[in-house]
Structure formats: structure tokens, C-alpha cells
Amino acid sequence: MESFSKTKEENKKRYFNFRPLFYGFLAFAIGIGFSYYLFSLDTTFLVLFSLMAVFAIGYSIFRKAFVNLLVIISCFALGVGCYFLDTKNFTSNLTSGQEYVVEGRATTHIYDNDDTIFLILDNVTLDGNKTKNLALSVYKAEDFSVESGEILRFTTNVYDEFLFESGQFNSYAYKMNATHNAFVNYEDIEVVSTGNLSFAENVRLYVKNLLHGFMPFETAELAYSILFGDQTQLDEEIKSNFATSGLGHLVAVSGLNIAVLVACLYWLLRLFKTSKLFRFIFVSIVLLFYCYLCSFAPSVVRASIMAIVFLASTLIGRQYDLLSSLGVAGFIILLINPFSVFDAGFLMSFVSVVAIGILVPPLTKFFNQKCKIPNALSNALAIDVSTTLAISPILALYFGQISFFSWLTNLICVPLFSFAYILVFALVFVVSAFKFLGFLLFVPNIIMQFIIWFSGAISSLDFAIINLYSLSLIGAAGFYFCLFAISKLFMGDKIKRLALCASGALLAFGMVIAVDRPFVPLATTYTQINTYSPSAVLTSKNGQVLVVGYNADMETYLKHKRIENINVFVSTSNTQKEVKEFQSKYHANTISESSAEIKTVGDFAFMHIYANEVLKGVYVEVDDVGIVIAFNHIGSNQANTIRGDLAVYNPQILFESRESKNFLNTGSFHYVVSNDKIEGIENNFATKINGTFTFSISNGIITEVRSEN
Numbered sequence: 274m275e276s277f278s279k280t281k282e283e284n285k286k287r288y289f290n291f292r293p294l295f296y297g298f299l300a301f302a303i304g305i306g307f308s309y310y311l312f313s314l315d316t317t318f319l320v321l322f323s324l325m326a327v328f329a330i331g332y333s334i335f336r337k338a339f340v341n342l343l344v345i346i347s348c349f350a351l352g353v354g355c356y357f358l359d360t361k362n363f364t365s366n367l368t369s370g371q372e373y374v375v376e377g378r379a380t381t382h383i384y385d386n387d388d389t390i391f392l393i394l395d396n397v398t399l400d401g402n403k404t405k406n407l408a409l410s411v412y413k414a415e416d417f418s419v420e421s422g423e424i425l426r427f428t429t430n431v432y433d434e435f436l437f438e439s440g441q442f443n444s445y446a447y448k449m450n451a452t453h454n455a456f457v458n459y460e461d462i463e464v465v466s467t468g469n470l471s472f473a474e475n476v477r478l479y480v481k482n483l484l485h486g487f488m489p490f491e492t493a494e495l496a497y498s499i500l501f502g503d504q505t506q507l508d509e510e511i512k513s514n515f516a517t518s519g520l521g522h523l524v525a526v527s528g529l530n531i532a533v534l535v536a537c538l539y540w541l542l543r544l545f546k547t548s549k550l551f552r553f554i555f556v557s558i559v560l561l562f563y564c565y566l567c568s569f570a571p572s573v574v575r576a577s578i579m580a581i582v583f584l585a586s587t588l589i590g591r592q593y594d595l596l597s598s599l600g601v602a603g604f605i606i607l608l609i610n611p612f613s614v615f616d617a618g619f620l621m622s623f624v625s626v627v628a629i630g631i632l633v634p635p636l637t638k639f640f641n642q643k644c645k646i647p648n649a650l651s652n653a654l655a656i657d658v659s660t661t662l663a664i665s666p667i668l669a670l671y672f673g674q675i676s677f678f679s680w681l682t683n684l685i686c687v688p689l690f691s692f693a694y695i696l697v698f699a700l701v702f703v704v705s706a707f708k709f710l711g712f713l714l715f716v717p718n719i720i721m722q723f724i725i726w727f728s729g730a731i732s733s734l735d736f737a738i739i740n741l742y743s744l745s746l747i748g749a750a751g752f753y754f755c756l757f758a759i760s761k762l763f764m765g766d767k768i769k770r771l772a773l774c775a776s777g778a779l780l781a782f783g784m785v786i787a788v789d790r791p792f793v794p795l796a797t798t799y800t801q802i803n804t805y806s807p808s809a810v811l812t813s814k815n816g817q818v819l820v821v822g823y824n825a826d827m828e829t830y831l832k833h834k835r836i837e838n839i840n841v842f843v844s845t846s847n848t849q850k851e852v853k854e855f856q857s858k859y860h861a862n863t864i865s866e867s868s869a870e871i872k873t874v875g876d877f878a879f880m881h882i883y884a885n886e887v888l889k890g891v892y893v894e895v896d897d898v899g900i901v902i903a904f905n906h907i908g909s910n911q912a913n914t915i916r917g918d919l920a921v922y923n924p925q926i927l928f929e930s931r932e933s934k935n936f937l938n939t940g941s942f943h944y945v946v947s948n949d950k951i952e953g954i955e956n957n958f959a960t961k962i963n964g965t966f967t968f969s970i971s972n973g974i975i976t977e978v979r980s981e982n
Contacts (some may be wrong), residue, residue, distance in 0.1 A: 288765050289677040291341050294600030301607060303348070303616045304352020309437070309615070317746055320784060353798050359660075363612075365404065365452045373399040375455060376426045377407055378468045379419050382449065382476055384505045389410065390459075393449045399431060405452040408434060413459040421478060422464040429457045438965055439981050441671075441828075448570070466482065477501055482699055486702070487711040492721045493535055497691070498524045502570045505899045511725055516672060517738060518731040519661065519679025520724070523690050527622055531560065531576035533691045534698065535584075553584045571606045572622045576980065578602035579626070589900040595630040599623070617671040621664045624753075628663035629656060631760040657683045664954035666749035671831055672980045674860065675739050678731050686724050693720040693739035735857075745835070751781025791835040793818060797970040798898045800944070800981070801928060802826050809902055809928065810836070813876035813895050821845060821891050821902060823855040830965060830981070831859070841874050841882070843891055845904070871922075882919070884911035893918060898973050899924035903959040925973045 303322070304829055310318035333342035367373070377394030384391040391413040397407045411419065419425070433453050434446045441761045470478065484493040494507045504512060515521050522529065542552045560577040565575045582598035603623065607611055613619045629714035636655035640646045646654065661680045668675045676682065696717045704711045732738070748779065754777035757763055758770050765773065793816045802808040807824030810830065818836060820827065822845035831837075842861035844852050852866060871880045871892075882901075888909060890903040901924045928946045946968065952980045966967075969977040 280538050287658075288769075289763055291338065292597050292600065293341070293344050294604070295596040296341075296600075297344050298600035298603040298607075298721060300345045301352040301355075301604060303602055304349040305607065305611050305614045306352075307349075308353050308356035308898060314438075317784075321747055324780075326752075331349075339944045347815055352607075352611070355608065358594055359611040363436060363447070363450075363452055365433055367404065367433070367453070370430055372428060373431045374401075374426070374428050375399060375407065375431065376424065376465065377409075379421055379423045379425060381421045381470070381474050382503070382505050383419055383421060385418065387644075391419075392866075394425065395677075396452075406450045407431070408449065408451040408454040410454070410456045411459055411462065412456070413734070417459045419465070421474065422468040422470045424468045426463045426465050427457045427461045429455050429461070430723065431455045435964065436612065437615075439830040441829045442612070444616040444618070447612050448568075455687060457798055472679070473568070475556070476501070476566055483701060483704060483711075484714070487714040488718045491535055492718045495524065495721050495725065496693075496717060497528065499694050500697060500701075502567050502573065514565075514725070514728040514732040516668075516681045517674065517676055518728040519668075519676045520682055520686055520728050522618075522621065522664075525570070525618055525684070525726070526624060527572040527618075528576040528579070529687065529691065530575065530694055531563075531580055534563070535560070535580050537695050549588050556584060557581050563704050569609075571610060571616065571619045574606050574627075575599075575602040575619075575952075578605060595626065599626050599630075602686055605730055617667055620667050624663040624667065625660045628656075628659040628756075631762055632662070632756075635761070653688075654684065666752050669908060670746065670749055673828070677736075677739055678734075682728060682731050686727060689720050689724060693717040693724075696720075718939055719861035745785055747784045747933035751777055751784075754781070791837055793834075793836060793838075797898060798967055799900060799928065800830065800928075800965065800967040800969060802965055811877070811893055811895055811900070815876055817841075817876045819843065819877045819879065819893060819895070820855075820861070821893070823851050824963070828858070833981075841879065843879055843893075845888065845891065847888065882915055885914055889915060890923065890931065892924065894922070896970075898970055899929045902929060926970070926975070 279363050303325070307322050310322070324963075330342065330343055333339065333345075337540060369480075375394075375397065377397035377505055380395055382393040390413050392409050392411070393410055394407045397404050409425075432442065432455065434452050436447060446454075477958050478495075481493075481497050484496050488496060490510050495511065498504050499508050504524055507524060512521075512524065514522055538556050538559060539552060542555065547555075560580060564570075564573050564577050571911065579595075579598045579602050582601060586594075586688050606619070618761070633652070633655045636658055637648070637651045640651035640654050641648050656679050661683065665675045665679075668714045697714070700710075700713055700717070704714065755774045758774035758777060763770060794812055795814055795816050796812065797814055798810075798812045800810040802810065802822075808820075808824060808827045810827075811819045811821070813819075816838045818838065819841040820831075820839055821843045823842070833925075837859070839859055839861040840864070841863045842852075842855055842859075842868045844855075844864070846852075849866075852864060855861070856864075865872060865879065865881075865890075868880050871878055876895055878894040880892050881888055882903075883890055888904065890901060893900045893902065899922050901919065926946070965981040967981060968975050969979075
């Protein structure tokens, strides 16, 4: 009796149930993240990690849970080791910017834009030496194209691909294993042979052609995307609308796709009265084959492993533990691809599953009993609300905004999507055998057209979008800590839950105020943004900010530095689109779309530079320093005219883009910053073509150059 009472009393003191697989996986993931932020000297994350470490060690010692602490420390150390191994694996040994003879095979990842083709080459050799994949941009004529499987050969400068830039993870390069990038004109490409496609590539290409044969382009690409998770050719506006309206997970094969597929397969197998063992083996083989066809995308692997674990638990009659199976799936994914922990898709997939496991039961009960909503609708609404809550901080961290109506778009579109997905999946097999039944694809086509329209309608509502550029890593961590405190993962009573939630929120708020404030140096700086189009950020000694041009790379940099107060925005586009995109997320005291005359605002004087009525650059004066930002494609005659027009301002520094080398035929600049080192030019700084660099300037002298990668 005494022993029983003691056990009961000990259980009362236990505040959470330690699952070695789940919490070990968390420690493993944190170890990977810590390694990156340690070497990038990110104070925010290091402070956050220190608090987490103190809490974990203190609680383990208090509970005398030394075995649990050993598991956490071991998994954390494993994460640190995997980070360094993966960093070494992705690091190339080539001399970045050097000219090489490149030969490689065009994969199925080809995006054909108006004037440029973007593609991934594998089986790449540089001067005959085998290397990793290469991301290639081909400047093309209207009738030029590249076919999957073709072996291409050309000579060009090859550059290192950065995994991180301005705090943003380059998930595309990582997934494609593309450690290099290059640019080439189509005339310089030699097609050596047609090459060969792998079995998986042949299947994907066959399905793509089949869908395009019976569906319009945009819905065919959407259907292909939901089948294989390949968004290469998916319209950018559709992707943007899906992300903004909260439907981004639909265009990547994820848990929803796998759940629908497994449910349908299980239902069919039960109709044929197959045994549980046969069902388990058959579905597992199908899922593994599907992972192969989807190039083992992390979201597919995670969902497939969890489904297999679930089926195995039902087979042997054991209770299924969602968090433990998630831990197993996460361990496998991160052991293979450790840097997946920085990928937004992986994180959203992970937190969605956790939210479904811990929030859906109480929310379903609340909607059903308190709000008198039917049980089926209560469950759907609970899943919708819990996943929306869980992924909101990640959407804010990676994309800077969330949709107020994402719960509504998911509630309406997810059931429709599930039906369309399984219909497309089944009809691919049916139409392959009986081509005359291809007209049946009009059903999923109509459904997907409605989803595209609905997501676009929600995205167009300005009041429906919440901009959260000020949300930081610490703010997101505080949100998840509060979610943990009120969930069933924490086994305290209501008072303890509220106390823990309030303490976590106050601590996170205090840390944000103390260490996570916007960064604007009180100095003259120029930051060259990594982009194909011209963009830069200039700051003055008084902390004022001028932004030149706006695009995704600029958005990433401003978000990384948490720059919100912008004094001047100088547009570099001849259309209103750039200005509208900027104004949708930022506010500037002054916006200059076109000004051929010098204009002064605050600490800056600036004007647009034109030649033959075409914008060729921007001139900016800040703190008595004249800076020329030259764009691409400037002819020698144009360069002479522009230099003559600018002579009255006596500019000291030139930042020039590729193909504007004609500006270099002058001795008027004290400093020239270009992509490549140019012989015979004194005070010439060379930057990598895809790098973001900040230059500190004092009295017309560049005193420091630092990479933002």
C-alpha cells in the first residue's frame, strides 16, 4: 500500500512523458541547427539554445533522469557531427569563378522562362573531372529548348552555390545536390547526345505528357505537382497564391497525399478480403516505390515511414504512438539529409503532425460538445485549426506573412483536393491503358481550377493577409513553448499550464526586446544583393535606408536584417509590378519610379540613369560619396555618354553588373566592384556572381567587405 501511494505521488510530480525517439529526434535536430547558428555567430539562437540547455539539464538533474539526459546529449552530439559531415559533402573543391569546360546531362527539372531556361545538370564533369550537380541558366532565343536526357557541353565560368544567404536556406540547391551554378548563352551550347533517362524520370515524363494531353497547361502542371512534388514548371502566381492563402502544402507530396493514398489502397485490399500481412507488405512496397518516384523528398519519406509504422502497429496489435513514429521518420530523414532541418516544408510537415496529435482531440471535443457542431465536421475543423496554428510561425519566419483565412481555405479546399488527388492518381493508370477515357480527366481539372481560383481570390484580399516580418526565431520558439504548455504533452494542472505559458511568453518577449531588434548600422554601407536583376541597400551615418530594386532576394535580406523603416525606395523596373510588390509588404517615405534629375531626400541624393530612354543604372550620393550602380547590357557608346553626364557629380565608386564592363574604360572611379577580378584595375573588388556582400565606406574609401552568405 505504501509503495502504491509513493508511485502515485511520483506520477503527480511528473510533468511530461519522456519518449526517447521523439525527444531524441528533437535534440538531434537542435544539434544540427545549433552548429549552423554557432558558426554564423547568431546571438539570438545562441541565447535561445542556452536557455533550452539550462532547462533540459536542470530538469533532468531535478528528476534524477540521467538516462534521459544521456539520450538527449548523445542525440545532440550526433546532430552536430552530421552537420559537419553534410557541410563537407556539399563543399566543392573548384576555384569559384574560374572558366571550365562543362559537360552534363539535363534532368527533368527544367523551367523554360521567356528569355531564360533554368535547369539542373547531373553527371557533371568540369574539365573532365566528375563533380556534383550544377544549376544552369541558359540565355536563349525564342525557338531554343533543352530536352531531358540531353548531354550538353559548353565553356563558361562556374561558381559555388551557397546553401545559406542572408539567413535563408537554399533548399532547392540542397534537394537537387547542386553545389555549382553557371550562366551560358544558347549559342555556346553543344548537344553531345540525347542521353538516357532513369526509370523514375521516364515515368514522371510519361505522366507529365499524359496530363498535358488531356488538361490545360496550368492544371496539368498542378496535377503533376501533387503527384510527384515537382513544382519546376508550376506557374509562379499559382505558387504564390497557394502559399499566401495557406494551401502551399497541397503542391508538395505530403502527409495528406500519403494518407489519402494509403486509405484508398487499404479500402481496395479489404474489398478483396486480403490478409493484414498482405496489406501491410503491399502498401509498404507501394509507398517505398512512390518515394523513389518522388526522388525521396523528405515530406514523402516522413509520411511514408509514419504510415508504415502505423500499419505495422496494427499488424502486431500494438498501440500506435504518433510522436514516436514521427521521431523515427525524422531520424531517418535527417541522417540522410541533415540540412533538411532548415527547410520550411520539412518543418511545417513536422509541426503539423505534432499539432494533429496533441491538439485535435481536445479541439474536437470542444467543437462537438461546447459549440454543438457534428462530430465529423468538428474533427475536420479541429485538424484545420490545429495545423493552421502550428505552421503560422514558420510561414511568418520564411515568408513573412500568413493568411487570416487559411483555416477557411483548407476547410473548403482540402476535401476537394483529396478527391482530385486520388482521382488523378487512378486515372493515370486507366488512361494509360485506355486512351479514349482521357476525357475523364476533366473532373479533376474542374476541381483544381476551382482551387486555383479560390486561392487567388483569398490572396487578393489585402485585409486577409497578416504581415509578420517582425516575428523572430525567439518569437516563434516562444509560441511553440506556449503551445507545449497548454497541450497534453505537459501534464500539469490548469494553473501550472497557465503559469508556464505566461512565463514562456514573458521570457520570449523580454529576449526579443533585449537581443532581437532590427539592425541598421550607423555607418555608410552598400549591400549588393544576390540577384539577376539590379538591387542594393544603402545606409547612412544617421541610420537612414535607401533600397534600390525589389525582388525575392531583396525581401530575404530585409527580413534577415529585420529592416522595416525604409526612407527611400528607388524602382528599377519599367512597370508598376515591382512597386506594388514592395508596397504590399513595406512602406517607404519616398518612392521614386523614374527620375532622370537628381533628387534629394534626407541623407540621400539619387537619380535614374538612362541611355536612349532605357534605364541603365542608378546614381546615389550618401555622406558625400558618389556611387554608380550599373546594370547589364551597356554598350560602349552608351557608357561614354553616361560617363560624360555623370562627370559633374564626380562619382567615386562603381558597382557594376555582368556585361556592363564598358564602364571600366575610365580612371574616374576610386573603386570598382565587379563579379570577377579584372586585371589592370587598381582597387578592384571581385564578388561571386551569386553572393550578397556588404561594403563599409568611410570618406570615399571602402574599409571593409563582408559576405552575407
